[in-house]
Amino acid sequence: MAQGKVLEQRTDDEIDKACVQEEAPDAIHFDVFTLFPSMFTGPLSESILARAQKKDILTITLHNIRDYATDRHHTCDGYPYGGGGGMVMRPEPVARAVETVLNRPQGWQLPEASAHFDLPAWEPDKPPVAGHPAPVVLLTPQGRRFNQDVAAELSKHSRLALVCGRYEGVDERIRTQLITDELSIGDFVLSGGEFAALAIIDAVTRLLPGVLGHETGAYNDSFSDGLSGILEGPQFTRPPEFRGESVPEVLTSGHHANVQRWRRQQSLLRTLERRPDLLALACETGRLTPEDLLFLSRQGWRPPGSSDDPLPNG
Ligand code: ADE
Numbered sequence: 360m361a362q363g364k365v366l367e368q369r370t371d372d373e374i375d376k377a378c379v380q381e382e383a384p385d386a387i388h389f390d391v392f393t394l395f396p397s398m399f400t401g402p403l404s405e406s407i408l409a410r411a412q413k414k415d416i417l418t419i420t421l422h423n424i425r426d427y428a429t430d431r432h433h434t435c436d437g438y439p440y441g442g443g444g445g446m447v448m449r450p451e452p453v454a455r456a457v458e459t460v461l462n463r464p465q466g467w468q469l470p471e472a473s474a475h476f477d478l479p480a481w482e483p484d485k486p487p488v489a490g491h492p493a494p495v496v497l498l499t500p501q502g503r504r505f506n507q508d509v510a511a512e513l514s515k516h517s518r519l520a521l522v523c524g525r526y527e528g529v530d531e532r533i534r535t536q537l538i539t540d541e542l543s544i545g546d547f548v549l550s551g552g553e554f555a556a557l558a559i560i561d562a563v564t565r566l567l568p569g570v571l572g573h574e575t576g577a578y579n580d581s582f583s584d585g586l587s588g589i590l591e592g593p594q595f596t597r598p599p600e601f602r603g604e605s606v607p608e609v610l611t612s613g614h615h616a617n618v619q620r621w622r623r624q625q626s627l628l629r630t631l632e633r634r635p636d637l638l639a640l641a642c643e644t645g646r647l648t649p650e651d652l653l654f655l656s657r658q659g660w661r662p663p664g665s666s667d668d669p670l671p672n673g
Pocket of ligand 1: 549
């Protein structure tokens, strides 16, 4: 992408090219491994994700890990060796589920009647096959931090497997033998990976061409390339006045260039106020234009490490 150029400075061709994720596949398939598949049904059947599925851009197969537990009680957890509170996800049902599914064509699902008792053959002691057809991503607070860049990276795959951890986590041998990536959606602990998986499915899917209705897609979202990685500014709609507060005049002026300049400045101001770390990063990666830098310097902002940065002790 042309670095350092904001949207209004690009030709239509450049925008068209940049709006579609480079190397983005036409469609993406998620295999989700979870102990709670019904947690997904509501969110996946509404709005943008439902529309993406209708258009066959998004397909998802939910796999209940418990269906792959073969003991009498279909046990998926165990006490931690060495003691301590909480339970740990046992490795066999997770490995059996993931390996059975990823060794079969995309979209395959265990028939309901086969759960527990009539599973496809699986050799538990066979070493794991290297090179699954899809990255196998574990959702865990210990993973690398998911963000817009990671969403863009994942959107280049046509198939992804998401493994939702539960309890105190999964047996470490699942990590070492099966998992190819670990992602966290933030520094907080959820009761399991399901909400994290949903967040990732949503963020990745909206990047695919044809998912969002409008012409620039997710290109102008906060954190995205179109905004050089900074935050979106304020948005207004009807009515023109609400409880004595009016829509900024520039937005109703019909002057396109002024509207674009105002929006860019609002983005910069909002980012300066709320996420100065993003401004520093955008600057370091050459994504701020000279006009941006001039505007920011008038707000008293200096690129980190610049000579007139105040000294740490004042
Ligand atoms: N599972 C529990 N907490 C999580 C988090 N913050 N991100 C991803 N998966 C999780």
